[in-house]
Amino acid sequence: MDEEYDVIVLGTGLKECIISGLLSVDGLKVLHMDRNDYYGGESTSLNLTKLWKRFKGNETAPEHLGVSKEYNVDMVPKFMMANGALVRVLIHTSVTKYLNFKAVDGSFVYNNGKIHKVPATDVEALKSNLMGLFEKRRARKFFIYVQDYEEDDPKSHEGLDLHKVTTREVISKYGLEDDTVDFIGHALALHRDDNYLDEPAIDTVKRMKLYAESLARFQGGSPYIYPLYGLAELPQAFARLSAVYGGTYMLNKAECKVEFDENGKAYGVTSEGETAKCKKVVCDPSYLPDKVKKVGRVARAICIMKHPIPDTKDSHSVQIILPKKQLKRKSDMYVFCCSYAHNVAPKGKFIAFVSTEAEADKPEIELKPGIDLLGPVEETFFDIYDRYEPTNTADEDNCFVTNSYDATTHFETTVKDVLALYSKITGKELDLSVDLNAASAAESEAA
Amino acid sequence: MAGTRRAEEEYDYLFKVVLIGDSGVGKSNLLSRFTRNEFCLESKSTIGVEFATRTLHVEGKIIKAQIWDTAGQERYRAITSAYYRGALGAVLVYDVSKPTTFDNISRWLKELRDHADANIRIMLVGNKTDLKHLRAVATDDAHKFAEAEGLSYIETSALEATNVEEAFQLILGDIYRAISKKPVASDEGGAGAAGGVKEGKTINVAAGDANSEKKQCCST
Numbered sequence A: 001m002d003e004e005y006d007v008i009v010l011g012t013g014l015k016e017c018i019i020s021g022l023l024s025v026d027g028l029k030v031l032h033m034d035r036n037d038y039y040g041g042e043s044t045s046l047n048l049t050k051l052w053k054r055f056k057g058n059e060t061a062p063e064h065l066g067v068s069k070e071y072n073v074d075m076v077p078k079f080m081m082a083n084g085a086l087v088r089v090l091i092h093t094s095v096t097k098y099l100n101f102k103a104v105d106g107s108f109v110y111n112n113g114k115i116h117k118v119p120a121t122d123v124e125a126l127k128s129n130l131m132g133l134f135e136k137r138r139a140r141k142f143f144i145y146v147q148d149y150e151e152d153d154p155k156s157h158e159g160l161d162l163h164k165v166t167t168r169e170v171i172s173k174y175g176l177e178d179d180t181v182d183f184i185g186h187a188l189a190l191h192r193d194d195n196y197l198d199e200p201a202i203d204t205v206k207r208m209k210l211y212a213e214s215l216a217r218f219q220g221g222s223p224y225i226y227p228l229y230g231l232a233e234l235p236q237a238f239a240r241l242s243a244v245y246g247g248t249y250m251l252n253k254a255e256c257k258v259e260f261d262e263n264g265k266a267y268g269v270t271s272e273g274e275t276a277k278c279k280k281v282v283c284d285p286s287y288l289p290d291k292v293k294k295v296g297r298v299a300r301a302i303c304i305m306k307h308p309i310p311d312t313k314d315s316h317s318v319q320i321i322l323p324k325k326q327l328k329r330k331s332d333m334y335v336f337c338c339s340y341a342h343n344v345a346p347k348g349k350f351i352a353f354v355s356t357e358a359e360a361d362k363p364e365i366e367l368k369p370g371i372d373l374l375g376p377v378e379e380t381f382f383d384i385y386d387r388y389e390p391t392n393t394a395d396e397d398n399c400f401v402t403n404s405y406d407a408t409t410h411f412e413t414t415v416k417d418v419l420a421l422y423s424k425i426t427g428k429e430l431d432l433s434v435d436l437n438a439a440s441a442a443e444s445e446a447a
Numbered sequence B: 001m002a003g004t005r006r007a008e009e010e011y012d013y014l015f016k017v018v019l020i021g022d023s024g025v026g027k028s029n030l031l032s033r034f035t036r037n038e039f040c041l042e043s044k045s046t047i048g049v050e051f052a053t054r055t056l057h058v059e060g061k062i063i064k065a066q067i068w069d070t071a072g073q074e075r076y077r078a079i080t081s082a083y084y085r086g087a088l089g090a091v092l093v094y095d096v097s098k099p100t101t102f103d104n105i106s107r108w109l110k111e112l113r114d115h116a117d118a119n120i121r122i123m124l125v126g127n128k129t130d131l132k133h134l135r136a137v138a139t140d141d142a143h144k145f146a147e148a149e150g151l152s153y154i155e156t157s158a159l160e161a162t163n164v165e166e167a168f169q170l171i172l173g174d175i176y177r178a179i180s181k182k183p184v185a186s187d188e189g190g191a192g193a194a195g196g197v198k199e200g201k202t203i204n205v206a207a208g209d210a211n212s213e214k215k216q217c218c219s220t
Helices: A014-025 A048-056 A085-093 A122-127 A133-148 A167-173 A178-188 A202-218 A233-244 A412-426 A433-446 B027-036 B099-103 B105-115 B139-149 B164-181
Strands: A004-010 A030-033 A101-103 A106-111 A114-117 A224-227 A248-250 A257-260 A266-271 A274-283 A292-305 A318-322 A333-339 A350-357 A379-390 A399-401 B013-021 B051-058 B061-068 B089-095 B121-127 B152-155
Touching (some): A014 A085, A014 A274, A030 A233, A085 A233, A122 A133, A133 A202, A167 A202, B051 B164, B061 B164, B099 B105, B105 B121, B121 B164
Parallel strands (some): B013 B061
Antiparallel strands (some): A266 A274, A292 A350, B051 B061
16 A cells, blocks of 8 residues: 555545546546445445444344345435436446446325326326416426527527526516426426525526436436446446556555645545555545535435335335425425335335435434325434535645535436536546437437 | 347357456456457556456357456455346456465355355366466365365466366356256346346446447457
């Protein structure tokens, strides 16, 4: 380990592994270490034994739950937007060859005490109880506008500069009702709060387009895909990419300590009495606690069940969005469910997660609206974890700290953070725009 | 496996096999000798090696072997659990001239038992038999160990191409006989990953990306 590297990466969370993979492909010499004996860091997937150890201490998991290693329980539950940024990164790096995905069966939204399927087709939209008949016509006009909108084509703008007018202004032009606005903003554009209403409409329109494109991509019941064996497969896939391009991996390295010179610049990392030198350090917040600040908390429940979530038509994988207005809170709540169909649990078992930005100290009480949707539960684990953001200036100390994972149910913010960090580290932008078209073209040829 | 297309060549079964063992025992050269009949004398740790495939006949069936190398992650014991996903066979390699690499086989076996499917077929390989005067692990000792652990066993030299073909025939035959015994529904293109893909179907996120293997650095 007494060697010199361009970059030392600490923590094998998804963000850190993507960075490690990208830098290794660029030809940088990368050393990647983690204090744990597994990949994934805060974003790992745990088997039953590790899950029990983490949440229940020294107890042993009950036998009726089945074989430990058949569990891959995500600590940061998210689905991937099928046309989203993470898919683009996967394709750009060819990491897809290490992974298998399935479409997520359904996406639902909570409204007036019931869950409703987020319409996946025109026909479903017409049948849906989420909107009345006249409202459907108004919404349809708005959807067509969004669908036809092209940034480069002024004609499609219909006189609106979406970089200036707010979302609220666009919506009022189409005369949509509050419930519809709420549905569009939270179930389609996937906003967690209502700040978007007073911001330029371009972001919401882009998000709606992403949702529609993701829905169309694999023509599943939802816009999401999910890897077999759980989300920890993702950091492992990027770690392998890094290794294939020369990255060095070390797990189970206790006490990775970043070393600073007299000018406060990082020059290496010491672990187990040896120091590896480097020009830059990339790490998750837990490795440099002095250089991060708390920006919020996520409340989370993990539930093991032996049935699908009621009223989801026996879906093996679903997302349910509980918009904040329905719950009278500041942030949306999310329910995420996957199952043995994704090799994350033994046959017949389902894993459900309820999460939201924490606004209180008792997750049992705060998460109740989501948990009530699950039906009978065999085991429940509750947790609140802090979210951190870096406070340092990388130019001054050569440290590049990732943000913690938020409560969103997809990876768009994750990839945005990664790309921003990659730009800071390398001084260049990653161009992901071409790849998806190429992949689609290849797919067309194959068909 | 997602992304595998039958159009490339006809085969009856696709078997994923993983190579494991200490750094420097010759895993990559076993792979390149078997799949491309190449041997690289540079002793660098594995870089740029992915997996490689070769199609051959085993007991009358056309088997496409997809053999995965560690990409060097075993050097500091950082192989991903994902590496073992869906592997039907494992090739446990040690160096006959280095007793430590044989002593560590027990640890690699434990790793397999922790992460791989319980039914994975395992073959023990003593490589570098060309180093006759440096031999430090007796054939008998390794054979006894293999018998005690229920492993197949063979000695090879990737450098001299001794028994390499035979070794892979051995593990692929083991796998074929194991899957022939039990009634499993075959996916398109042969037996699916161990444990298989359950309800629904996997989707191909990047059509056309399959089998973009890296080139090795030199050949005989």
